[in-house]
Amino acid sequence: xxxxxxxxxxxxxxxxxxxxxxxxxxxxxxxxxxxxxxxxxxxxxxxxxxxxxxxxxxxxxxxxxxxxxxxxxxxxxxxxxxxxxxxxxxxxxxxxxxxxxxxxxxxxxxxxxxxxxxxxxxxxxxxxxxxxxxxxxxxxxxxxxxxxxxxxxxxxxxxxxxxxxxxxxxxxxxxxxxxxxxxxxxxxxxxxxxxxxxxxxxxxxxxxxxxxxxxxxxxxxxxxxxxxxxxxxxxxxxxxxxxxxxxxxxxxxxxxxxxxxxxxxxxxxxxxxxxxxxxxxxxxxxx
Numbered sequence: 001x002x003x004x005x006x007x008x009x010x011x012x013x014x015x016x017x018x019x020x021x022x023x024x025x026x027x028x029x030x031x032x033x034x035x036x037x038x039x040x041x042x043x044x045x046x047x048x049x050x051x052x053x054x055x056x057x058x059x060x061x062x063x064x065x066x067x068x069x070x071x072x073x074x075x076x077x078x079x080x081x082x083x084x085x086x087x088x089x090x091x092x093x094x095x096x097x098x099x100x101x102x103x104x105x106x107x108x109x110x111x112x113x114x115x116x117x118x119x120x121x122x123x124x125x126x127x128x129x130x131x132x133x134x135x136x137x138x139x140x141x142x143x144x145x146x147x148x149x150x151x152x153x154x155x156x157x158x159x160x161x162x163x164x165x166x167x168x169x170x171x172x173x174x175x176x177x178x179x180x181x182x183x184x185x186x187x188x189x190x191x192x193x194x195x196x197x198x199x200x201x202x203x204x205x206x207x208x209x210x211x212x213x214x215x216x217x218x219x220x221x222x223x224x225x226x227x228x229x230x231x232x233x234x235x236x237x238x239x240x241x242x243x244x245x246x247x248x249x250x251x252x253x254x255x256x257x258x259x260x261x262x263x264x265x266x267x268x269x270x271x272x273x274x275x276x277x278x279x280x281x282x283x284x285x286x287x
Contacts (some may be wrong), residue, residue, distance in 0.1 A: 002100035005080040005131040005227070006167045008043040009203035012226040018206075018217075021045035023084060023231035023276055024075075025052050028263050029238075030069055032270040040275065045101065046082040047229060048094075059097035060085075063273050067098075069171070077287035079285030080131065084229070088117050095130060102166030103133035111136075111157050117165065122165045133205060133227075134161045152191040159198040168227055170205040171195050171205040173220075178232050180211040187216050187222060197222035203227060210236075214280055220280065226229050230277050234270045241269035 005019070023044050024030045048062055056062050066081050082101035083094040083106035086249065091102045104121050106114035117133045125132040137153025142268050153171035160171050173195070174188045196204065203226035209217070210232035247267045250256045278284050 001079075002081050002098070003078045004129055004167070005045055005082060005101045005133075007079050008045075008080065009131070009168055009226045010201075011286065012043075012283065013201060013203045015225065015282075015286065016067075016221060017109070017222075017286060018221050018226050018228045019043050019045055019283050019286075020209075020277050020281050021082060021084070021205075021227055021229045022234060022277075023047040023049060023052065023229070024056075024066075025235075026056065027065065027069075028267045029234065029270060030066060032267045033274050034069060034079065034276070036271045036274040037077050037079070037287075038073070040284045041077060041287045042278045042285070043078040043080075043287050045080045045082050046225065047082050047231065048099075049084045049231075050086065050090050052266070053083075053090070055096075060097065062120050063098040066244075071211075075220055082131075083132070085135075087217045088121075091121055092124075095124065095128060097210050099130070100135070101131040101167075103135070105135045105170075106136040107137060107172070111160065115160060119164050125167075126165070131211050133166035133168045133170055134166040135170040137160050149227045149232070152188050152233055153195060155179060155191070155194040155198045158195045161201045164198040166170070166202075168203045168205050169199060170207055173206075175206060175208040175212065178210070180208075186221060187212065190221060191272045192220060192223045192225070205229065209233070209277070217280055228277075228281055233277075234273050237269040237273045238266035241265040 007246045053059050085105045086103050091104045093100050106117050115200045130159050136158045155247045158171050173192045204224045205227040207229045209228040209230040231241045
């Protein structure tokens with residue numbers, strides 16, 4: 001039911017589009033993303049950070065929820081369930097729980113240690129048919145307590161990791177998690193091009209997809225980016241719609257306090273955000 005991200009990303013690389021990884025935080029998030037991907041006939045990657053994994057009562061709970069939802073909603077597009085910015089220990093926990101894809105973020109280790117741990121995980125993931133994402137050069141901003149300054153990765157180090165046989169590679173090109181500051185200099189396309197030249201057919205991953213201008217996204221895709229991560233943008237649209245509902249006093253009308261009603265506007269806002277991103281990334285009708 002869940003699939004590895006390998007085939008969808010290889011197709012994206014060849015077709016010069018990108019597949020969105022949308023992080024999930026609860027049932028509403030998951031449902032909104034799955035329904036929108038199905039509606040747009042797009043492959044999709046559901047991302048789970050370690051913090052969100054803990055919040056949703058562990059990885060087994062998440063696998064059960066996602067698989068049940070795929071069946072219950074009649075989802076037929078390819079869906080990968082992916083650990084986002086995983087530690088070495090949590091990559092193994094997700095493999096054991098039934099995730100179809102994991103990220104091992106070894107970017108904070110010395111390159112030799114990153115290579116050693118990634119190599120070990122490549123063997124395990126290959127054996128189980130799970131896709132593996134690795135990272136070189138940390139992504140800026142903060143995600144679940146992992147803070148990066150947004151430095152650019154070394155293309156030679158990217159090649160060393162890519163050559164281990166990972167499915168996809170996340171490389172820092174000046175991108176950051178969360179909202180981009182006003183003085184952000186933008187993505188380093190020079191770095192991206194150099195990495196792309198070194199890694200060949202390897203699908204590249206752009207983290208921190210929220211707030212990057214559309215033309216930069218399209219240029220990144222033209223230079224080999226095949227997976228783009230979105231999280232903050234869905235959170236912001238969900239929060240704004242929920243605030244609007246409460247500020248309009250709708251929770252005080254009739255049974256407007258019912259969580260199914262209270263959370264509905266936010267869920268619709270997530271759908272709208274995901275729809276917009278799938279169109280921008282070019283993955284609609286690519287399932």
